[in-house]
Amino acid sequence: MSRTARAFWSTGPGAGELREEPLPVPGVSDVEVTAEFSAISRGTEALVLAGAVPPSQHDVMRAPYQSGEFPFPVKYGYLSVGTVTAAGGRVPELLGRRVFCPHPHQDRYVVPASAVLAVPAAVPAPRAVLAGMMETAVNGVWDAQVGVGDRVSVVGAGVLGMLVAALASRVPGTDVELVEVRADRARVAAAMGARLAAPDDARRGRDVVLHTSGTGAGLSTGLALLGDEGVLTELSWYGDRPVEVHLGEGFHSRRLAVRASQVGRVPPSRAPRWTPRRRLALAMQLLDDAAFDVLLDGESAFEDAADVVPAVAGPGGAALCHRLRYAAADAPAS
Numbered sequence: 001m002s003r004t005a006r007a008f009w010s011t012g013p014g015a016g017e018l019r020e021e022p023l024p025v026p027g028v029s030d031v032e033v034t035a036e037f038s039a040i041s042r043g044t045e046a047l048v049l050a051g052a053v054p055p056s057q058h059d060v061m062r063a064p065y066q067s068g069e070f071p072f073p074v075k076y077g078y079l080s081v082g083t084v085t086a087a088g089g090r091v092p093e094l095l096g097r098r099v100f101c102p103h104p105h106q107d108r109y110v111v112p113a114s115a116v117l118a119v120p121a122a123v124p125a126p127r128a129v130l131a132g133m134m135e136t137a138v139n140g141v142w143d144a145q146v147g148v149g150d151r152v153s154v155v156g157a158g159v160l161g162m163l164v165a166a167l168a169s170r171v172p173g174t175d176v177e178l179v180e181v182r183a184d185r186a187r188v189a190a191a192m193g194a195r196l197a198a199p200d201d202a203r204r205g206r207d208v209v210l211h212t213s214g215t216g217a218g219l220s221t222g223l224a225l226l227g228d229e230g231v232l233t234e235l236s237w238y239g240d241r242p243v244e245v246h247l248g249e250g251f252h253s254r255r256l257a258v259r260a261s262q263v264g265r266v267p268p269s270r271a272p273r274w275t276p277r278r279r280l281a282l283a284m285q286l287l288d289d290a291a292f293d294v295l296l297d298g299e300s301a302f303e304d305a306a307d308v309v310p311a312v313a314g315p316g317g318a319a320l321c322h323r324l325r326y327a328a329a330d331a332p333a334s
Helices: 044-049 131-144 159-169 183-191 216-225 276-286 290-295 302-313
Strands: 004-012 015-022 030-040 080-087 098-101 108-112 151-155 175-179 195-197 208-211 231-234 257-260 296-301 321-325
Touching: 004 108, 004 302, 015 302, 030 098, 030 302, 044 302, 131 159, 131 208, 131 231, 131 276, 151 159, 151 216, 159 175, 159 183, 159 208, 159 290, 175 216, 183 195, 183 290, 208 216, 216 231, 290 296, 296 302, 302 321
Parallel strands: 151 175, 151 208, 175 195, 208 231, 231 257, 296 321
Antiparallel strands: 004 015, 030 080, 030 108, 030 321, 080 098
């Protein structure tokens, strides 16, 4: 009997469809996962859906279990949570476990057991989809070297910016401000331990600035907020879009700098001790906090993904973390 699965594919600028594909039989070190939720990343997935991944970055930006090639058609995504419904002979202990996997939007999939991370019982499946974004936030805070008592500004109050602010606010003595043009996100910012400020009202002379808005205007704002000799840590990725940033005025006289942060690499200062898997496990551990549920602001059936993903990830989308819900989400987990 043939085994099949359904997955969301980006098929052209702003367009996608569900496709049926063969589902392999798990090998001795593999697991089969039946998905419960997957999250839409409005940053990277928006660029993928627009066909805006530059050719020079096609290899770098491949998702772990991507199929197809950029620009189209491509099966892309990396925030999936589900239950192991079959396990190979070498990994029987995973059978029945709820796991996180960096897999595209798909109802069932087979991956090596080493690709999944068990979700702690204290972290609900809908919240566990944030693990990949939390991992990026952890890496960004490490790169920015947020310290005790620092005055921290995070420019951009999307999911990544919110998670970065939440981590920075937990460092003793920090003063954390989220800089965002959407005033309606003040309540969510407060839940993350930060206050919200419009760009024109943001505090200056900051010790640490992290940028997550994905816009040139946000990057310029972030540089303007830095104190002398300050470093802005850039977490946004722009794909093939040119970015205009103001490097006049006090950029040189105040000796400002921009540092790139990318989750593909653990910061050099931690690389001797931290593996990506240890970092992901930390991210999952940090999600044992109901405060993060405020970031989960939308949910749609996986069957509607062809319409939902372009709407959420396309221009004008206002969701924080919109999830796709699979039929298995209503089944009891062991």
